Amino acid sequence: xxxxxxxxxxxxxxxxxxxxxxxxxxxxxxxxxxxxxxxxxxxxxxxxxxxxxxxxxxxxxxxxxxxxxxxxxxxxxxxxxxxxxxxxxxxxxxxxxxxxxxxxxxxxxxxxxxxxxxxxxxxxxxxxxxxxxxxxxxxxxxxxxxxxxxxxxxxxxxxxxxxxxxxxxxxxxxxxxxxxxxxxxxxxxxxxxxxxxxxxxxxxxxxxxxxxxxxxxxxxxxxxxxxxxxxxxxxxxxxxxxxxxxxxxxxxxxxxxxxxxxxxxxxxxxxxxxxxxxxxxxxxxxxxx
Numbered sequence: 001x002x003x004x005x006x007x008x009x010x011x012x013x014x015x016x017x018x019x020x021x022x023x024x025x026x027x028x029x030x031x032x033x034x035x036x037x038x039x040x041x042x043x044x045x046x047x048x049x050x051x052x053x054x055x056x057x058x059x060x061x062x063x064x065x066x067x068x069x070x071x072x073x074x075x076x077x078x079x080x081x082x083x084x085x086x087x088x089x090x091x092x093x094x095x096x097x098x099x100x101x102x103x104x105x106x107x108x109x110x111x112x113x114x115x116x117x118x119x120x121x122x123x124x125x126x127x128x129x130x131x132x133x134x135x136x137x138x139x140x141x142x143x144x145x146x147x148x149x150x151x152x153x154x155x156x157x158x159x160x161x162x163x164x165x166x167x168x169x170x171x172x173x174x175x176x177x178x179x180x181x182x183x184x185x186x187x188x189x190x191x192x193x194x195x196x197x198x199x200x201x202x203x204x205x206x207x208x209x210x211x212x213x214x215x216x217x218x219x220x221x222x223x224x225x226x227x228x229x230x231x232x233x234x235x236x237x238x239x240x241x242x243x244x245x246x247x248x249x250x251x252x253x254x255x256x257x258x259x260x261x262x263x264x265x266x267x268x269x270x271x272x273x274x275x276x277x278x279x280x281x282x283x284x285x286x287x288x289x
Contacts, residue, residue, distance in 0.1 A: 051251075055092045055115065056097060056114045059099065063196065075096050083117050086260065108246050136285050136286060137285040140239070143203070143210065151232070159209035160208040160209050161184075162193055163191075164199065168237075200229075216280055219282075222280070223279055223280050273286065
C-alpha cells in the first residue's frame with residue numbers, strides 16, 4: 001500500500017512555488033553583472049526524474065484500479081505501485097500528486113509534476129508528450145445498466161451518454177479527430193464529468209443511459225457490481241497505455257521503459273497484476289517486452 005506519509009512529499013502549491021523558483025534561478029532573469037542578452041532560455045535545468053532525482057507522478061485519484069483512494073484513506077493503485085517500484089530501482093524519490101485532469105498539462109509544463117502515470121492513453125497524444133514505451137493494452141468501451149435493454153451501438157440512438165472530460169473516450173467520440181463521430185451524432189447528448197466514479201453514480205441513478213470509458217475502468221466497475229452493469233461487446237477503439245512526460249524528456253522516458261521491462265522479466269509485474277486481478281487488471285494485457 002502506498003501512503004501519503006511515505007510518498008506525498010509536498011503539496012501542489014509547494015510544487016508550483018518550487019517550479020517558479022527554478023525558472024527564475026535557472027535563466028529566467030539575467031544576473032545584474034551579466035549582459036542582458038546573455039541569458040539562454042534553453043539552459044534551464046531539466047525537470048525530469050533523471051535530472052532531479054524525484055519522480056513526481058500526476059494522477060487522477062478517482063481512477064481505479066490505476067490510481068485511487070483506498071479503504072484506509074491512502075493513495076493506492078496499479079500504476080502508483082508500478083511508479084513506486086520504478087523510482088525505487090533507480091534510486092529516485094517518488095511523489096504522488098492528485099491533479100485536476102483539466103490542469104495536468106499546465107502542471108507538467110511548469111514542473112509541478114514530471115509525468116502523467118494514470119492509465120494514460122497515448123494514441124492521439126503523441127505530439128503533445130514524450131511517452132514511455134506502451135505497457136498495457138486498452139480499449140474504449142460502453143457500459144450500460146444490466147436492465148437497460150441496450151445491447152449494441154444501434155440501441156444508443158436517442159440515449160444520454162457520459163464520459164470523463166478530456167478522456168480518450170471523449171476524443172474518440174467528439175474530439176478533433178473523432179473516429180466515432182457518426183455514432184455520437186445519434187446520441188441525445190454526450191456529457192462530460194470530472195471523474196468516472198461520479199459518471200457511474202449517474203448511470204446507476206438513471207440520470208444517463210451509458211458510460212463511455214476505458215476497458216480497465218469498465219472491468220473494475222463490472223467486478224465490483226457484476227449484476228448492475230454490462231459492457232457492450234463492440235469496442236469504440238483499441239489503444240495502449242503509456243507514461244506521459246514533458247516533450248523532450250527522452251532520458252526519463254527511456255529509463256522508465258527499461259525499468260518496466262526489467263520488472264516484467266523478474267516477475268514483479270505479473271505478481272502485481274495478480275494482486276489487482278479482482279479489480280479488472282489482467283497480465284494478458286501487458287504488452288511491454
